[in-house]
Amino acid sequence: RKEVEQDPGPFNVPEGATVAFNCTYSNSASQSFFWYRQDCRKEPKLLMSVYSSGNEDGRFTAQLNRASQYISLLIRDSKLSDSATYLCVVRSYSGGGADGLTFGKGTHLIIQP
Amino acid sequence: NAGVTQTPKFQVLKTGQSMTLQCAQDMNHEYMSWYRQDPGMGLRLIHYSVGAGITDQGEVPNGYNVSRSTTEDFPLRLLSAAPSQTSVYFCASSYSGQPQHFGDGTRLSIL
Numbered sequence: 633r634k635e636v637e638q639d640p641g642p643f644n645v646p647e648g649a650t651v652a653f654n655c656t657y658s659n660s661a662s663q664s665f666f667w668y669r670q671d672c673r674k675e676p677k678l679l680m681s682v683y684s685s686g687n688e689d690g691r692f693t694a695q696l697n698r699a700s701q702y703i704s705l706l707i708r709d710s711k712l713s714d715s716a717t718y719l720c721v722v723r724s725y726s727g728g729g730a731d732g733l734t735f736g737k738g739t740h741l742i743i744q745p
Numbered sequence: 746n747a748g749v750t751q752t753p754k755f756q757v758l759k760t761g762q763s764m765t766l767q768c769a770q771d772m773n774h775e776y777m778s779w780y781r782q783d784p785g786m787g788l789r790l791i792h793y794s795v796g797a798g799i800t801d802q803g804e805v806p807n808g809y810n811v812s813r814s815t816t817e818d819f820p821l822r823l824l825s826a827a828p829s830q831t832s833v834y835f836c837a838s839s840y841s842g843q844p845q846h847f848g849d850g851t852r853l854s855i856l
Contacts, residue, residue, distance in 0.1 A: 640785075664842065666844050668844075673833075673850075673852075674849065674850070675835055675847035675848060675849045675850050676788070676835070676847050677847070678844045678845075678846075681844065719787075719788075721844075723842070731776045731793075731795075731839060731841055731842070731845075733845065735787055735788045736787065737785075737786070737787030738787060
């Protein structure tokens with residue numbers, strides 16, 4: 633089983649709709665979780681950290697389910713500018729790459745007018 | 746505050762040539778990393794460093810080496826370029842336990 637798994641999509645969603653996608657992780661010792669956004673041919677940029685109690689930033693809501701080992705990202709009232717690839721990132725101090733970070737391959741989201 | 750700066754942004758090499766991709770950060774981050782990103786493969790870690798003088802291999806280190814003589818700089822060297830090394834390369838830095846900041850990438854083509 634891969635350490636961090638995401639549905640690659642693409643998710644085709646009409647403008648204004650709500651969309652949600654999940655990311656599952658295999659290491660139960662994982663400590664920190666993040667969502668990054670990557671636009672085509674650009675660098676990944678931090679969208680938001682994911683806290684145990686869940687957190688919201690404007691139209692974006694992130695949640696963590698430790699029992700089932702997944703995190704989710706929900707986007708409300710989607711905009712054309714939300715079209716991007718969303719990367720799930722997990723930090724596990726028991727292993728992984730630099731600073732224990734493991735990146736998912738990303739979920740491609742396309743918002744259609 | 747420039748963040749993470751990568752140079753060059755684009756490069757074309759011939760097979761067998763060597764070159765160095767530069768990465769510099771001005772945030773005094775101890776962690777620095779190099780990734781390559783290929784279509785359908787996601788980000789793959791090449792090498793990383795937890796501080797000046799300390800480097801370690803990531804998932805795909807073959808054909809590359811790195812050094813970390815200062816906190817600010819983390820160059821990536823391609824020893825003898827091969828077409829399989831055609832990719833987009835990202836450098837990233839962070840404080841321990843914090844999210845990574847990425848440079849805007851180097852697009853490398855090997856002919």
